[in-house]
Amino acid sequence: MLQALQRADDRFNFWRHTNFDERADLMYQLARLLKKQKRALAELITQEMGKTINESVAEIEKCAWVCEYYAEHAGDFLKDRIISTDAQTSFIRHEPMGAVLAVMPWNYPFWQVFRFAAPALMAGNVGLLKHASNVTGCALKIAELIQQAGFEEGCFQTLLIDHDLTAELIKQPKLKAVTVTGSEAAGRKIAAKAGKNLKKTVLELGGSNAFVVLADANLDNIINTAVTARFQNTGQSCIAAKRFIVEASIYDEFLERFKNKVEQLKCGDPMDEATSLGPMARADLAEELADQLQRSVQQGAKILIGGEQSKTRFQATIVTNVTVNTPLMQEETFGPVAPVFKAKDDEHALKVAAATRYGLGVTVCTRDPETILKQLHRFPDGAVFINELVKSDPRLPFGGTGISGYGRELSRPGIKEFINQKTVYVKTGQRLRNDNFMV
Template identity: 45%
Template sequence: MDILTTYNPSTGEKLADYPLMQQEELDRRLQEAGEAYRYWSALEVAQRSFAVGNLARELDRDLDDLARLMSEEMGKIRPEAEAELKKCIRLCEYYAAHAEAWLADEDRSHGEVKAMVQYAPLGAVLAIMPWNFPVWQVLRCAVPALLAGNVVLLKHAPNVTGCALQLDDLFVAAGFPEYTFQSLVIDVDQVESILARPLIAGVALTGSTRAGAAVAQLAGKHIKRSVLELGGSDPFIVLADADIDKAVETAVQSRFGNAGQSCIAAKRWIVVEEVYESFRVKAIQKIRSLRQGDPVQDDIQVGPMARPDLADQFMEQYNRSVSEGAEVLVPCIRNACHVSPGLLGDVTPEMTAFREELFGPCGVLIKAKDADDAIRLANDTIYGLGSTIFTADHALAMQLAQQIHSGNVFINTIMRSDPALPFGGVGMSGYGKELGREGILEFVNKKVVVG
């Protein structure tokens, strides 16, 4: 029997073994999911909302244990683990409060034509989720899909299998019928056979652009709906009139949170030349003050990277950027999965640190001539997930926001997802929306009824 093993990235210690599901078990679970769908989809939205409200309370009750498991499995520091879970609680509460209104029949009559739009569930949604936010990424997909009347099958990243199975228990404790939400401990090679089944109505993936392209191809082959939230190389623009102290604080917080392993981290700091030197000096001081180490220690601000292969890839990109001419302002020094926070300066568009997504703890500093040049540099990327502008001129910021090719623009504040606002990217950052009302309408049948 094939075994999946998880390890603590901070210590290298083995955590647990999990047997991969064999075909017979997988077939049984998919059949159970079909039965669960028939029951769950027939419930009133208010009943489903009640279960989601219960899930918020179960998350709060289990917060300490789940936060500890997140730290053990993928290295998230304790304050960030707790913050992630509290955000999940807010997500559940927000959707439970709004789902009934959002999914109500909508009168679309015009003239003498009596018509309405109904929002009906589709079936099962396959959620292929990453390790970097092991609970938030799952729930921001699963909660709206479930409220719409679908069931959810989770294929989680192998290194956070413990988190996935603990979520199963929380859903049951919250009163969800068994198999309404379930984790499938499977290999990636089994995804297509699952996606091909008639029960599966759609697939949502958060992950790399390469993984997204593969899933999009499969979804197209089998005519399944898909939502992809992929990589990003988010620009963080600092103009001459910006509050430099606040800009540095925000840039560092955004870039080094979760050990730099976030799709919406501020990965390219584009600073106009008038304030480049001031920003550079203050950023160096701030980064050197960050404490990196064991995520369970109270004073640690940056934990380890989640797996050795991820650290390998990140350091290869870092070293390649240095060989291409990037200035090492603060070095990234590696010890197993632990990588000290670093900063590269004078990065130009032909360098790896500009062209590729660096998924680790390193700031990238880029000099722009002026605001127009900053926008040009910001848009010189295949990605388009998030972006940030720091300036004292709000009217100018609003004008520039229209010119940035991305799904999100934040002004004078940190880029982050919000349960109330649609979230998603353009270009190689994917398509479709999660969160907000838009998120709950991704996996529904917008059925027109006339008469």
């Protein structure tokens, strides 16, 4: 572990001095490798954590996209920014921090890593990866791909270490920052260790996203979106719709149409392209979801369809008769269970949507988006999507509030998280002899 950190630090002293064109050439090559090998890489994802093969292929394609995005835009995002002051010249210089540790989860084993790695490497940082233990093959393959693309040894390394060694790594002065995607509990523990050692952190944690359906929503357009929002990746996504909140006047029609679509999901072998709902990643996760469902039923919730669990298999489930205090409405649910809440009116629906400790994202379905745009302040979330499921996009900042974490990934804000934004102020009585200091 310490040897890996030393390699990272040694490489950083060279990598930081490469220019954006050099980094971009390597990043484009990495994108080409991902595209060329996408079927084999997708099969690795599916074998390790059970995602359907179609979703795995889409994940690899998205990784290639984020590589290309930062290859194209990093230089512009991080160029010196001139600020007008009393000085002869003053500007902000963007400089990399050094070695950054990424602690990543299993549910999107390539995408979660690449949305960190692409901006970090393009910014001139170097990366260390501590991945989830059930996707070790993916973790090793990512480091291999980055090296195959031409990045020198030490630019990015996968570490097969446990939680104790991770804590020791965070203490080391040569490690400059930590980014975590995972549960609230994991985020709290790692942030506490990083904070004690004054290390910058970015936390992308759990979510309990509301999917609000107002009375004027176009059900023809949003039913498929609702099903995908809850059941993609077998519901194992931080940004999945976790709470469906539907106005009373449209509730019965939505529920019937939602139920019909969910019943059409095909469970089966995740390697089969016809399968639309795969197994959960681990049996213990399915058991935890079954416990959340059972506790909700004990408090009055009713199972409309599904509800059965066997090892890693969990039926697509819809639950009704829920209240704001039902466990499925209060806790993050990581699996194919959809509670549907009946709201009295639009005011009630929006109030319930905001009644959560999480703050990752919210979807609002309506034919009148302008009314929602005037009420954005009502949603504390990091993202508001109107008539679309919450999703990550390299072009847009991604992150949450509350116990969903802090900081941003992707877009311009994402690449600046692990950057020293250095103020430079020069006051002289004459012209500077050389103005080529700007980058």
